[in-house]
Amino acid sequence: MGKLFGSLFGQTSPEQRKNQEKKKQEKVDRDLKKLAPPIEGESVSENLDENLRMMQKLFRDDDALVTRRVGNSLNRSLEYLLFYCDGMVNSQTINESVIRPLTRSEERPGRDALQTLAEKILIVNEVKKTDDWNEIIRSVTYGDTILFAQGCAQALLLNTKSFELRSPMEPDNEKILTGPREGFNESMITSISMIRRRLRTNTLKLKYRQFGRTTHTQACVCYLENVVNKRVLQLLNDRLDKIDIDGVLDTNYLTELVRDSRLSPFRTTGYTERPDVVVSKLLEGRIAIILDGSPVVLLLPYLFIENFQSSEDYYLSFFYTSFSRLLRILGFFLTITVPGTYISIVAYHQEMLPTPLLVNIASEQQGVPLPAALEAFLMLIVFDILRETGVRMPSNVGQALSIVGALVIGQAAVEARLVAAPMIIVVGLTGITGLLIPKMNAPIIFVRMGLLFCASVLGLFGLVIGLSLLLIHLLNLTSFGISQLTPVGRLKFQELKDVPIRAPWWKMITLPSRLTESKVRLDPPRQKQS
Numbered sequence: 001m002g003k004l005f006g007s008l009f010g011q012t013s014p015e016q017r018k019n020q021e022k023k024k025q026e027k028v029d030r031d032l033k034k035l036a037p038p039i040e041g042e043s044v045s046e047n048l049d050e051n052l053r054m055m056q057k058l059f060r061d062d063d064a065l066v067t068r069r070v071g072n073s074l075n076r077s078l079e080y081l082l083f084y085c086d087g088m089v090n091s092q093t094i095n096e097s098v099i100r101p102l103t104r105s106e107e108r109p110g111r112d113a114l115q116t117l118a119e120k121i122l123i124v125n126e127v128k129k130t131d132d133w134n135e136i137i138r139s140v141t142y143g144d145t146i147l148f149a150q151g152c153a154q155a156l157l158l159n160t161k162s163f164e165l166r167s168p169m170e171p172d173n174e175k176i177l178t179g180p181r182e183g184f185n186e187s188m189i190t191s192i193s194m195i196r197r198r199l200r201t202n203t204l205k206l207k208y209r210q211f212g213r214t215t216h217t218q219a220c221v222c223y224l225e226n227v228v229n230k231r232v233l234q235l236l237n238d239r240l241d242k243i244d245i246d247g248v249l250d251t252n253y254l255t256e257l258v259r260d261s262r263l264s265p266f267r268t269t270g271y272t273e274r275p276d277v278v279v280s281k282l283l284e285g286r287i288a289i290i291l292d293g294s295p296v297v298l299l300l301p302y303l304f305i306e307n308f309q310s311s312e313d314y315y316l317s318f319f320y321t322s323f324s325r326l327l328r329i330l331g332f333f334l335t336i337t338v339p340g341t342y343i344s345i346v347a348y349h350q351e352m353l354p355t356p357l358l359v360n361i362a363s364e365q366q367g368v369p370l371p372a373a374l375e376a377f378l379m380l381i382v383f384d385i386l387r388e389t390g391v392r393m394p395s396n397v398g399q400a401l402s403i404v405g406a407l408v409i410g411q412a413a414v415e416a417r418l419v420a421a422p423m424i425i426v427v428g429l430t431g432i433t434g435l436l437i438p439k440m441n442a443p444i445i446f447v448r449m450g451l452l453f454c455a456s457v458l459g460l461f462g463l464v465i466g467l468s469l470l471l472i473h474l475l476n477l478t479s480f481g482i483s484q485l486t487p488v489g490r491l492k493f494q495e496l497k498d499v500p501i502r503a504p505w506w507k508m509i510t511l512p513s514r515l516t517e518s519k520v521r522l523d524p525p526r527q528k529q530s
Contacts, residue, residue, distance in 0.1 A: 044131040044153050048081045051148045055083055070102050081148040088143040090162035097123040113149050114156055126159035138216045171273035179315040180276045188292035194275035215247035218292040227285045227516050232480045251291045251298045260478045265443040268479040270299035277311045285516025301479035305499050307439045313502050322501035331436035336448045339376050340455030340463045342426045346372050348459030364420040373456035379427045482514050
């Protein structure tokens, strides 16, 4: 009877739900099996012709795969087979360090021919033996050369990679006035070398990982062993182990899969394209994730104050950088509250304005067809459209388009009596202050609209309610178990020395206690003398 009523009212029983989930899982398993390469149970053969047929089967309809059969001029019984992807290898390395030694070597490979080739004949800096076809596929598609030898049931993976890479120039979205001008490129090895050059210590640990069933994208988890928070590191490894996706092309894939508070508009993981920033964060106990193919490095845990920090803060005078940081914090507060405050005062609390100013605003608003709240929503959307257009267009055209477009459209709207002149000033101030904090472009849009809606409905009371909800949300934000906003323990100078302002370096004595258990960062000379 329960099943009958359940079917009539669209409800399912626990057994039906279990069967549905089982069918879904079976379908997923079938799809994954179709995506997997058809080499289950296969192994490398001792016969070159069989290995050739297997490679042709695996890479059918792939004209980029180059096949080369090589023999020895001194011993015709020695025969080899080479495979590599055209455009991903160094041709000179293959010719001089692989093919020439194979054809002219007088060494007689014995029982373990591949070991003899790797140790005495081939002039390649990295050689690895394998009989796993999956590893062979991943290696040859990443620029390695595969060597099969007659009579050997294994293959050699030879490092012959050579990619066309972008030079490590300063990233456009993180330009600074003074300081290092280097930036990461899309090569993970190059990015690691930039970090190693700055951190010449054996406590720097690099753990390689692989993501994506199809892309097999390489990644590297970097941290300082003596500074990192072991609990955060374990939590990160647990979350990374659960990732099962077909491909990972950028660090944002990992960000959305491992972050806390997935529905929050605020970031809970940091990112940068500058090696000096990564090194400074590692020194504070953070963890960096470098992904091959992406210049953006993921940093965690992430504190809310980092939205207002810049790498330039530590390269200029602490007086100037402290003032700049306070301006950014003020800019964030203004960009989210100015539209809501204006609408709440104009629509609900006119008595707060001086009479002459109220008369001017009323006269401007009288000839406008739309209510002030709807007018504010539309103008903010138009401003975001112009800003987004300027970002997506070529640099020279985009800057001119965004500035001229805003001036022309704003002036035309005021003259046509579609928008009140005070609204243009409010939207302009809102947009300019928002540009002070580029790291928060996305959250600012949603928070600003939410506060504007609250102010449009309930006036200043609604604006206060919206700000209270925002503060509650920020206080509950965590990044890998670490509170983003709330300091730990009692308020001390060493806990606040790099939060609202930047203290001078001789006052930076301890590391952030929220990020690491290690305490001492600087041992002041004055303490030594005492």
